[in-house]
Amino acid sequence: MEPRMLQLLLVLHVLALPVQLCEIPRGNSALIKCLNTELLRLSQDLSEELNPSVYVALRLSADHSLEKEAQYLQRLKNVFQPSASSSVAGGQQKQPNTGRLALYLLALRAACQDMETLVGRQLVTRLKYHLHKEKEQIAFKGNGRPITSYYQYSLGVLALCVHGKKIDTHVIQKLLNAEKHNKFTHGGKLSVDTKAMAGLAFACLEQANLYEPRLVAAISLAVQRVTDRILQAQTTKGTFGNIFSSPLAVQLLIATGMSKKPECPKGMDALLGSLEQGHFQNPMIMSQLLPVLDGKSYLDIATMECRAEQDTLELDTKCPGSRTVILGTKMITVQLAVEHPLSPETLYNHSIQVPSGSSLQDVLRTAAEQGPDQFTYETQNTLHGPLLTTVMGVKASNGERRYWQLLQAPDTSLQKGISDYQPQDGESIILKFSPW
């Protein structure tokens, strides 16, 4: 054989090697860069909710705009450490919940901030106190449930862990118990998102070298079980749970060295496919996704050094149509019904006309402007977008563990919130007061 031919064969052989690891096929770098740029753009948009998770994603990326990241960090500090800045507008900022505080601490670690300062130590103490309160709730008042959720509880444990802080073993024990007894649910169904977040927390604790062998053994077992369950949760489409829980699920697989399993590249394919089709529009989900596409997980925050970073990310990268929604001139009809378990009749049931391309939130707004039965509703801003909290005067309260579930008639739970979901013509939406 001619030497050149041999060379060619060798090259072909290398190219044909199967992609065993959960790696991103090279051709997708433009797609990933667009996601990165979109998150950077969101961080500069003052009308967007400040979100430490967006900051974390920007920091975990290989490509940076260091100046813009620094500006965003400063804005986060102004909100989360109002004492540090003199005159924050309003001044009466609500205390962040466990999860937001945890995300903020993750952000500080991702910025390589020195925590051995007065403010730094105060923040760590505050998060420890939050977890203590959550733990008390689980043990005494909450019937095995924390104040917020096991998702936020896990975020709290993870955040302290990436800072190298030792966590009260009782706090860890409660999370281990919850895992054992399948307490990780989302509106009554098992939650892959929560499992993945708990798994990330366990994986961090396992590597921390701070706990006695018996506890470490229990933690290792939990890591195993959670990853096994997540692998089992893979659908034929390749997602783990639904597409929106898959970013965190793949983070866990990356963090636990499971990326060699065939499930991982399959999951990655599903994520890339959905990204290409523009299914990731929610800043929170986008921020959970970007690290995955760089082969990273939240565990990698623990070892970040913030040195020699590539400062080349530009806002003006050309990307296919971003979040701008074009409302059609065509009108569509959406049936809107409100159900409450204690009321034998539906509280409201009318058809609403909106321009095509409208969100469910637009439908609610239109319904509220129309008679004769007055539809009323209230929302609350969260890092995920506007959460529907009150309908027809009935408020969903955390204490009672009730929420306004969004359904497509008769009983398909929507996978998006009111601002992201766009109903089709003739679709029937039910707002149902449900337990979780």
Ligand code: B12
């Ligand atoms: C816990 C949780 C819930 C709990 C929240 C109550 C509680 N006390 O914690 C309950 C069960 C009520 C809930 C409800 C819903 N959820 Co939910 N939820 C989560 C979960 C697991 C964690 C959220 C969290 O704590 N974040 C961390 C903290 C720090 O951020 P935060 O902003 O302070 O958190 C608040 C918001 O996230 C808000 N919230 C929770 N879910 C949703 C969903 C939407 C669309 C919005 C706007 C807000 C919101 O509740 C949190 C606590 O106050 C995420 C998983 C994930 N990957 O993020 C799914 C998740 C956000 N939920 C989701 C969905 C679809 C819903 C529902 C729309 C389901 C439905 N068909 O009704 C409803 C909301 C309906 C409404 N009224 O507007 C999806 C969103 C997907 C997307 N495309 O954006 C996720 C990603 C799960 C998934 N993989 O499908 N959820």
Ligand SMILES: *[C@@H]1O[C@H](CO)[C@@H](O)[C@H](O)[C@H]1NC(C)=O
């Ligand atoms: C609302 O009304 C429509 C027709 O008017 C009916 O088909 C539908 O079953 C009603 N929905 C509920 C939830 O009662």
